[in-house]
Every structure is written in structure tokens, then in C-alpha cells.
Amino acid sequence: MNGKQLFKSDANRVLCGVCGGIGEYLGIDPTIVRLVAVLLGLSGTGLLVYIIAALIIPSRPAGM
Helix, strand or coil, X not given: CCCCCCCECCCCCCCCCHHHHHHHHHCCCHHHHHHHHHHHHHXXXXXXXXXXXXXXXXXXXXXX
16 A cells, blocks of 8 residues: 545645545645535535545544
């Protein structure tokens, strides 16, 4: 494994930190991830996916 893990973002947090965490994990601007999430949210399915992601993606442990 490359040691890279997906966590909710503490620095790029708007609602739950999901889009910021995905952006940090992928190495892209979190704003792009947010735009994609909004476009998916307009379809209805994206909102459900965001809520599930907010529940299952862990927060970054203290000290990391």
C-alpha cells in the first residue's frame, strides 16, 4: 500500500469535510470536487451519496 488514506478534511471543510477530504486524497482542488458533488446533487442521487460518504468516511485522528 502507498500509505495514503481517505479522511474528512479539517482544513477544507464546508459541511462535513467530505469534498475537501476527497480533493486532498486525489490531489486536486476541493472546489472541483464540490462542483461535481453539486451537479450530482441536482440529480437527487448525489445527495444520498454525500450523506452516506459523510457517515462512512472517518475523521482524521489527532496527530496525523
